[in-house]
Amino acid sequence: MADTILSVRDLSTRFFTEEGQVNAVESVSFDVEDGEIFGIVGESGSGKSVTALSVIDLIESPGRVTQGEIWYRNADLAEEFRGSKPEAVDGDLVDIRRLPKGVRRSLRGPSFSMVFQDPMSSFNPSITVGEQIAEAVEVQRRARSNPRSTRSRTQGYGLGSLLVDSLLPSKSYVDDESMDRAVELLDQVGIPDPEDRAEEYPHQFSGGMLQRAMIAQALAGEPDILIADEPTTALDVTIQAQILNLLRDLQEQEGMSILMITHDLGVIARMCDRVGVMYAGEVVERGPLADIFDNPVHPYTQGLLGSIPDVDDPSGRLEPISGNVPSLLDSEMPDACYFADRCPKAMTDCLTRIPEYELDGRHSVRCVLAEQEYDPADAVDSADAADAVDREVNADD
Amino acid sequence: MTEPLLAVRDLQKYYFEQDSFVDSLLGRDPTSVKAVDGISFEVERGETLGLVGESGCGKSTTGETLLRLREATGGAVTFDGANVFEMDDDELKAFRRDAQIVFQDPFSSLDPRMTVGDIVAEPLKIHGIPESADGESKREWRRDKVADLLERVGLSANHLDRYPHEFSGGQRQRIGIARALALEPDFIVLDEPVSALDVSVQAQVLNLLDDLQSEFGLTYLFIAHDLSVVRHICDRVAVMYLGNVVELGPTDELFESPKHPYTKALLESVPRPSTAEHGRRVEALSGDVPSPRNPPSGCRFRTRCPQVIPPDDLDIEQGTYRSVMDLRDALAVGDVNPDHIWDAADPDRADTEAFIEEARARHVDAELRGEVAGVVDTALGHLAEGEADRAGETLRERFESPCETRRPAVGEAPHPAACHLYEGSDEVTVIETNAGAAAEADD
Numbered sequence: 035m036a037d038t039i040l041s042v043r044d045l046s047t048r049f050f051t052e053e054g055q056v057n058a059v060e061s062v063s064f065d066v067e068d069g070e071i072f073g074i075v076g077e078s079g080s081g082k083s084v085t086a087l088s089v090i091d092l093i094e095s096p097g098r099v100t101q102g103e104i105w106y107r108n109a110d111l112a113e114e115f116r117g118s119k120p121e122a123v124d125g126d127l128v129d130i131r132r133l134p135k136g137v138r139r140s141l142r143g144p145s146f147s148m149v150f151q152d153p154m155s156s157f158n159p160s161i162t163v164g165e166q167i168a169e170a171v172e173v174q175r176r177a178r179s180n181p182r183s184t185r186s187r188t189q190g191y192g193l194g195s196l197l198v199d200s201l202l203p204s205k206s207y208v209d210d211e212s213m214d215r216a217v218e219l220l221d222q223v224g225i226p227d228p229e230d231r232a233e234e235y236p237h238q239f240s241g242g243m244l245q246r247a248m249i250a251q252a253l254a255g256e257p258d259i260l261i262a263d264e265p266t267t268a269l270d271v272t273i274q275a276q277i278l279n280l281l282r283d284l285q286e287q288e289g290m291s292i293l294m295i296t297h298d299l300g301v302i303a304r305m306c307d308r309v310g311v312m313y314a315g316e317v318v319e320r321g322p323l324a325d326i327f328d329n330p331v332h333p334y335t336q337g338l339l340g341s342i343p344d345v346d347d348p349s350g351r352l353e354p355i356s357g358n359v360p361s362l363l364d365s366e367m368p369d370a371c372y373f374a375d376r377c378p379k380a381m382t383d384c385l386t387r388i389p390e391y392e393l394d395g396r397h398s399v400r401c402v403l404a405e406q407e408y409d410p411a412d413a414v415d416s417a418d419a420a421d422a423v424d425r426e427v428n429a430d431d
Numbered sequence: 432m433t434e435p436l437l438a439v440r441d442l443q444k445y446y447f448e449q450d451s452f453v454d455s456l457l458g459r460d461p462t463s464v465k466a467v468d469g470i471s472f473e474v475e476r477g478e479t480l481g482l483v484g485e486s487g488c489g490k491s492t493t494g495e496t497l498l499r500l501r502e503a504t505g506g507a508v509t510f511d512g513a514n515v516f517e518m519d520d521d522e523l524k525a526f527r528r529d530a531q532i533v534f535q536d537p538f539s540s541l542d543p544r545m546t547v548g549d550i551v552a553e554p555l556k557i558h559g560i561p562e563s564a565d566g567e568s569k570r571e572w573r574r575d576k577v578a579d580l581l582e583r584v585g586l587s588a589n590h591l592d593r594y595p596h597e598f599s600g601g602q603r604q605r606i607g608i609a610r611a612l613a614l615e616p617d618f619i620v621l622d623e624p625v626s627a628l629d630v631s632v633q634a635q636v637l638n639l640l641d642d643l644q645s646e647f648g649l650t651y652l653f654i655a656h657d658l659s660v661v662r663h664i665c666d667r668v669a670v671m672y673l674g675n676v677v678e679l680g681p682t683d684e685l686f687e688s689p690k691h692p693y694t695k696a697l698l699e700s701v702p703r704p705s706t707a708e709h710g711r712r713v714e715a716l717s718g719d720v721p722s723p724r725n726p727p728s729g730c731r732f733r734t735r736c737p738q739v740i741p742p743d744d745l746d747i748e749q750g751t752y753r754s755v756m757d758l759r760d761a762l763a764v765g766d767v768n769p770d771h772i773w774d775a776a777d778p779d780r781a782d783t784e785a786f787i788e789e790a791r792a793r794h795v796d797a798e799l800r801g802e803v804a805g806v807v808d809t810a811l812g813h814l815a816e817g818e819a820d821r822a823g824e825t826l827r828e829r830f831e832s833p834c835e836t837r838r839p840a841v842g843e844a845p846h847p848a849a850c851h852l853y854e855g856s857d858e859v860t861v862i863e864t865n866a867g868a869a870a871e872a873d874d
Binding site: 077078226227229230240242243270271272273274275276278279282297298299300301302303304306323324327328337338339340341342343344345346348351352353354355356358359 | 485486599601602629630631632633634635637638641656658659660662663664682683686696697698699700701702703704705706708709710711712713715716717719720761766767768771794
């Protein structure tokens with residue numbers, strides 16, 4: 035078995051909004067192994083993007099990661115903090131949530147980098163694409179030559195840098211060497227005539243080309259883990275095929291791991307080795323691709339697979355999951371399985387919180403069906419379950 | 432065979448840029464964006480015709496133009512025997528009772544300041560329905576009718592007085608469907624009705640559309656980009672690319688034996704949600720969809736087509752020919768910069784051999800041999816001297832494809848494909864264009 039590069043344990047992220055506390059991510063655990071593509075799939079609002087942002091430490095106020103551990107394998111960091119923060123080190127693994135903020139920030143780029151969904155809004159429209167990629171290269175080069183420089187809290191801010199910025203033209207931040215590397219990266223991701231395209235602005239690129247450019251930018255730091263958040267959702271299917279091929283090639287060339295976040299089960303099937311299915315902030319089922327697709331245990335996973343029309347076989351009616359995606363407001367979330375009110379196999383046992391059951395070492399599921407057969411005699415009507423949930427909520431008020 | 436409910440003939444919709452008064456004073460010629468460029472199809476009563484294609488191919492414009500929500504540039508649409516584009520105001524109002532539309536985005540297509548009851552009742556009000564109601568006021572009649580419609584689409588009658596923001600995406604789409612049904616139309620254009628929805632909700636709405644069709648005998652024009660949805664719901668499918676219909680046929684036949692290279696590539700690209708999909712490598716189409724401002728001459732798909740046809744007298748492998756054509760396209764759009772090639776090959780700009788070698792390494796994917804290599808090298812020699820136009824011309828003389836001189840359109844066969852590969856059968860009709868005009872369009 036390959037070594038684990040990233041191990042997320044019991045991660046919870048909350049947003050403290052005016053309407054109340056939103057439990058966007060609820061006790062999520064998963065591992066990413068060396069050189070694999072791990073997929074997280076779920077519908078909108080299931081917490082998959084917030085999970086990714088939590089890992090890369092990009093959750094902004096009013097959100098906060100409230101609990102959990104994010105173990106990341108890095109021998110150098112482990113060595114560095116073994117003395118000063120023994121609780122954050124376990125062998126070669128470090129718990130990045132317990133590292134100082136500056137160190138966490140320095141991990142963005144060489145350890146984790148991210149490709150976002152919408153390439154059109156992720157680039158600065160007033161700076162050339164080449165310069166934006168070169169900037170990422172530059173940051174990594176400076177970090178390598180002086181690891182402390184990017185860890186300083188004031189770097190890039192304050193009076194000193196304000197003076198420097200106003201005296202020096204901003205172009206000087208990117209030197210020729212970084213620009214050459216940016217062109218190389220653009221070439222690597224398959225952009226024709228990269229020297230000229232590097233001089234162009236984002237609006238001169240098509241959506242597919244811009245997504246390639248964003249991947250180039252993410253590669254600038256030679257990351258261990260590339261987090262791809264819906265990387266092809268904004269693209270047409272023929273362009274999606276190009277980008278998926280590119281990601282797979284890069285993953286093989288660079289030997290990196292990819293954390294792939296998508297709502298598209300087809301993309302998951304083509305790309306991922308293992309999958310986590312998210313619903314209402316929880317990973318409800320997790321395991322190797324074949325276990326999830328051919329042998330799903332959780333009724334939500336089954337429902338999700340049953341909802342997709344098959345492009346090769348049109349026969350039969352779709353079997354959708356009834357109801358709607360639930361609210362994630364803490365005050366409206368029941369002390370029951372979150373899926374119980376939509377679940378066709380809800381039983382009385384489902385009206386309590388469900389732990390995660392291990393089926394075998396690799397396949398785990400958050401559903402009582404892991405341990406017991408569905409018993410119609412014990413069934414609660416999904417409507418009853420919804421009522422029970424309502425009562426619960428009202429009792430809280 | 433009965434007459435089709437809707438017949439579209441050579442429909443064109445161009446958008447014009449630079450055609451304001453100021454532009455005409457400055458003597459600028461208006462430029463056209465050919466969103467829909469001469470398409471024809473028919474929709475039979477009671478069937479669902481799918482219109483599928485990638486973004487920007489003109490499928491939504493088609494849907495809106497044939498309902499006369501946008502004025503067409505040319506062509507004709509016949510609905511139930513009457514020409515939609517020649518209707519006067521009264522006839523048009525009557526037509527709108529029979530033909531309705533459901534829009535893609537359930538968040539922007541419902542007025543946030545109207546209650547659901549008012550939204551669904553609005554078409555009834557506009558069309559003065561009911562003409563008379565016995566025993567109750569017209570308002571009450573409409574309210575009952577709306578309550579009925581809401582229940583029919585899976586909502587509840589006590590949702591009447593709520594506002595759109597209180598509903599989820601799937602529920603809003605149901606409201607949009609109820610509004611379209613209010614006038615009891617025969618024909619509904621469904622413009623990407625499920626693409627904004629999550630899969631579990633998407634399946635609910637698809638099932639609902641299915642049920643409504645059999646209950647009310649509706650005819651649908653289903654516009655979508657998702658091929659698996661189209662396969663599930665449509666009886667026949669028209670595939671669009673850059674303003675043209677490239678293939679049209681019964682759904683099963685089209686999905687099981689696609690004819691047009693674009694349809695094949697599209698089907699090949701769809702990721703299937705099954706374990707057999709894992710690691711499947713798709714031969715992705717190269718490049719992007721060209722701009723409709725300056726579409727390629729001849730066949731619109733020729734710039735990306737893996738089966739583009741070489742000239743008769745040229746002996747060349749398909750892959751090699753594709754990469755030569757890619758080089759020509761790159762030259763035409765200015766993607767080949769001789770300065771960069773010189774910088775890499777020989778900064779002193781003396782060694783033409785080195786330039787040619789570098790240019791081939793950069794811009795030609797395949798091994799070139801014999802005559803092909805000779806012509807390409809001559810052209811690259813011109814490029815080395817800074818004569819990009821002459822390089823393009825040299826390549827065009829030898830490599831010009833029938834696909835770029837003549838434009839194919841779907842023929843009369845039951846499952847036609849607008850592709851030169853099927854020339855000589857009734858699957859394709861060829862619109863002759865002269866080669867000179869084609870060369871001009873390339874510049």
